[in-house]
Amino acid sequence: MAAKIRLAALAFAMAGALVTAAPAQAQVSDWSSVVQAAKKEGSVVVYSMALGAPYYNEVVRAFERKYGIKVESLDLRASELVERIRTEQAAGRFIGDVELISSTMIEEQVVADKYVQKFPAVPNAANLRQPFATTDFAVPAYIQAFGILVNTQLVKPEEQPKSWSDLLDPKWKGKILSDDMRPLGSGSTMFAVLHKEMPAGFHEKLARQQLVFSRDMRNDARRVARGEYAFYIPQVFAFASDLKGLPVKVVAPVEGAPYALLEFALLRNAPHPNTARLLVNHFLEAESQLVYANAWNAPVIGGIVERANADARPFAESKLMGAATLAERPGMMELARKIYK
Amino acid sequence: MSAVDERRSGPGALASLRLRYSRTFGMAALIALLAFLSLYPVSMLLFGSFHTTPPGVAGAFDLAGYREVFTSETGLVLLNTVGISLAKTIPSLALAALLAWIVARTDTPARGVLEALVTLPFFIPPILTAMAWGMLGNPQVGAVNQAWRWITGSQAALFNVYSYGGVVWHMMQYSTPFLFLFIVEAFRAMDPSLEEASRMCGASQGQTLRRITLTLMLPALTTGFLLSFIRGLENFESPLFFGTPVKIQVVTTLIYDSINQRSVPEYEFATAMSFAVLALMCLLVFWQWRLLGARSFQTVTGKAYAPRLIKLGPWRWATFAICVLFFVVAVVLPVGQLLAGSMFRFFGFYSWDMLTLDHWTEAFDNSDIRRGFLNTLALGLAGATLTMILGGIVAYVSVRTRWQGRRIVDILAWLPWMMPGMVLGVGFLWGFALLPGPVSIYGTIWALLIAYVALGTPLSTRVMSSSYHQLAYDLEECARVHGAGFWRTLWSIVVALSWPSFAVGWVLTFFGIMRELSASILLYSAGSEVLSVVLLRLWGNGQSEVVSVVGLCTMALVLLFRWAQARFLARAVATG
Structure with a gap:
């Protein structure tokens, strides 16, 4: 398992300057006020690339039941999501609160210095297993x-x-x-x-x-x-x-x-920032991560894989080969177009 | 001071001046509104087609988009589009003419019922029949092919819906009833004296049909052909479902892919392509005008002919069977497939242990579907009403007044007819994204409403124009002579006599909105999803079983509306 994770660590190290693990480990002292503020906001809009996945819906429904807060999801492929966010923000429309998308997409948005804002700490980030860590802008969700x-x-x-x-x-x-x-x-x-x-x-x-x-x-x-x-x-x-x-x-x-690392990022001018934080924290709860692991995803919280169903474990702890990086993307896409005409 | 001078400077002159100013202001407002609905997206398309970056991003201006349009690869897509549209229009027209002739001119039994059945596919959103045919015509597991293998023992499939033939086949199911609706009234309104003269001169029934009936029908058939051909160029659902998986591209799917399926959206190419399509449509519509003059849309007239019915003898059961067969293929098979799809755990795996009602529960519990349905219903009700009111005003100004600027009003209202939904969607996407100041429309339900009104205005204007043409001018003059003011005359004469046409146009527009996908897919956002978009997403996510449930419910709604339309409109016309 350690060998598999080392591969993942290598990929994350490429994000270099962006990774700042320290804030993730910080205790969130005023969390109850965040919860109160979220309940006042009353709803949250998630832009996700879950593509109708039942495990995503299950975690969202659990959140709605737990906090009585409505979750609206816009469920599209990553490239479509990013384009929608770009156009909406260009038009001065800030509809989405948080996105759940592959890490390279968030990296690209950070490089563009638009679209996402710094993600305040969430308590459950302290439970992330190695080598996963939050950055200034992103919180890991699952593999x-x-x-x-x-x-x-x-x-x-x-x-x-x-x-x-x-x-x-x-x-x-x-x-x-x-x-x-x-x-x-x-x-x-x-x-x-x-x-x-x-x-x-x-x-x-x-x-x-x-x-x-x-x-x-x-x-x-x-x-x-x-x-x-x-x-x-x-x-x-x-x-x-x-x-x-x-x-x-x-x-x-x-x-x-x-593989792709899926992460959360807080969208610029999110209308419900507190609910967004609360929802992300909920996704990092052990029970939420177990739902993901039982659906054959690799969790980012420690101690989950061991609790997963027998049929899910081979996939939740499968050997990882590598992930795509932002830096190599243009060259790779050009090569793909050349080879697969 | 003379009496005339007194009148000029008295309260009468003041009222006349006020009326003239308010009319000028009203016309200016109407022109501004229509320009926003048609010229604004067109100008945004033009702007975008030269702009190197997506809307809202600083960029330069160049001709790269047009350079890409004028390549052999894009030319091939254009040819493909024209070829597919022609390939579906010709057989659709032949079939529609046959069905219309059967219903309007023969003694085939139950013609009234057959007419209702034949026109039903027109009111079903094509996305639903596309999904159903995606299941029926699947080469490996499609029900039609499985039945074929079972009957013939063959290993090969009867047909593969994922092909050129599949695209054409699906488009035909919509265009045949569209053409039928267009042609059937022309058959009914035909002056029978020429046919009778032909028969009296010794021509057989077949010769009369060929030489007289079809010749008389030529204007209606030509108009129908052109309209259907234009609609074929705009089609999005059929090539999206059955062409894209096997690399068959047409202009609408190419525009959509350029924006949504590229790593960096190619707006410059998409807008240049849209503008090229717009130019092509302009040429086609201009050709249509030149060829047919004012005859377009005038097959529904008030002529009181009662053409003689042709007695087919025992052949009337053959013609009856043709109509029923069309209904079975275009409605019963897809509905049956959706029903089967909704009752089994996985589409394509039909065994007793797979039977379930879970998809029904899931569909009714799905908040996206609920929201999509409510949004569509609200947009349908509001959109159809606003579109018909706007169409009514435009038609009134251009048909029943001599006001200055009425020609501009007419042209502006007609302009969106040349814009496929996808093209208008791209234009509005740019337009809404770049709207100045605090106005924020992009991503709201208003964006969809505006697009629907723009798309529906040409039809609503034509429907209301036809209605106004049939009102004698002396009725209005009579009311005015008896002291009724402008508004009172408008309400008591024009509105009172033309509202059945308003209702017919309203229903057509409402179903147009229910069907709309190509503009919606570009303009929706979180919270403003419409049913067609939700269904497409569910389908893409592999939830074809839930899609089947929604498809069945939508079809039930279509039937309900058709029934209400037939019942209440018929009663209103009878008592009106």
Whole structure:
């Protein structure tokens, strides 16, 4: 486990100057006044890339029940969310309070010096496990890792891939559905990580398999389950957790799983800043993190993986391969466009 | 001082002056409003098409957007769009003409019921039938293909809805009833004397149909063809659902992708492309005007012809079957699929142990769906009412007055007709994002309302114009002679006699808003989601079963409205 986490630590270290763990560990002395203020605000608007995930809804509903505060969510892909935030703020509309999005997106917003504001401390940040830490602008929420979704009726057990390289077998030509690797998203994250971690020429060979690109991740997993394709990549482990009963299996390849760290950030001029803090703190509660872990995500709070269900643990503690970084993004996107024309 | 001079300088002159000023002010306000609804988004499109960065970000001006538009790749997309629209318009027109002829000119049984059934798909939001056909025509697990394999023992699929054919097929289901509605009244309003003369001269029924009936119908058919072709260029749902997964792109999906599916949104290209589409539409509409003059939209007239019904003998059951078959394919199959989809745990896995009602509970518990439904209903009610009022005013000014500026009013009201919802959405997105001062519309429900009113105004204006054309001018003059003022005359004569048309236009506009997706997808935000957007998001999230539940409820609502419309409007017209 420690080895897996070291990989993650390496990625976070790249955020370098932004990481300031000290504020996260600070005690929040006036928390009860934050709770009171949040109850007065009465609602909170979350811009998330949960894409209808039931575990996200479960945690949100628990928050609504606990505090009697209404949560409104705008649920879109990361690239669409960022664009909406940009346009709304350019138009002087400050609707959203907090975003739940991949760390590189927040990093980009911080670099632009717009869109997000400093995140005041929340008590449960003290429970973050190593190497996770808050920054001035972001609070870690969970790890979303990717593997390979296999249709068990189309692929015999002995043929099921164990490595990313197994997808290069010519017999799978035209049978792989993939998230589009050219625009921003899970597809581009997978592209960047596999480009770095797999042997040279991996993507050129994969492109010869005539991948079919799509952008409806949740629906695409269903398409594989229905037998339209033999494989789907990159399959978010957690998105497959609600496909129980269907003829699919998620494979965590031996090389490891590309992943994205999902974080919270407070949007500029958030109309309900106290509720936003309260909600983020709620997401870092052990019970909330357990909901995420049981849905095959990797939690960011210590002592959760051990409590997760047996079927979820292999995914909650899977070997991580690496994450995409902001610095390499333009080059990687250009390369993806070149290879996957 | 003479008596004339006294009148000029007395209270009468003052009243006349006041009336002239208030009329000038009213016309200026109307022109300003229409310019905001049509010219403002167009000018923002033009601005955006030269601007190197997204709205609200400082940038320079160049021609990069247009350079990208005039590439072979974009040209191919444009050709694709034109080709798909043509491919769906021609068979749709043929089918619509056949159905209209059956309903209006033959003795086919239950023609009244058949007419209601054939027009029903027009009122169903295309996004719902798209989702249903996504399930029905899926090559591996679609119900139609499974049934085909079961019947024939074949391993191959009958058809794949994710293809050019699928895009055209889905578009046809909407355009056929649209064209039917357009043509059927023309069939009914046809002067039968020419047909009778043809028969008396020895021509057979077939020869008369070809040489007389269809020739007489040519203006209506040509107008319908052009309108349907233009609508085909604007279509978003069909290529989004059935084209995008297999890399078939048309201009609307290209514009949408340029803004929403790129790492850095390509606004400059999207707006340049939108402007190019607008120019193309202008040419088409201009051609339509030149070709057809004022005949457009005038198939519904007050002519009192009663064309002779053609006796088909036993063939009337064949024509009956054709109408029923269309209804089964366009309505029963999709509704049946949605029903099946809503009752099983996973779409495509139909076994007893998968039966569940959980999706119904989930749909009714889902706050996004509830909010989307309420927003859509509120926007539909308010939007349809405002659009019809605006259309009524515009039509009154251009048809029944000689006021200065009425031609400008007419053109401004017509302008959005040339703008596909996606193009107008991009224009308003820029426009709202850059609105000066404290006015903040972007991301509010008002943004959607304004876009819907703009999109609906051309139709509402035409509906009300047709109605006003049929009112004799002497009725108004008579009221004025008897001492009624302007407003009293307007209320007691014009409004009282034209409100059935208002009601028909209102229903059409209401359903137009219920259906709208392409502008909504660009202008909604947290809290202002409409049903079509919520459904698209649910579908994208793999929740097709919940989508099925909402689809069924929406269709129930459509039926309810159709029933109410038929019942109350018929009664009102009968007693009016």
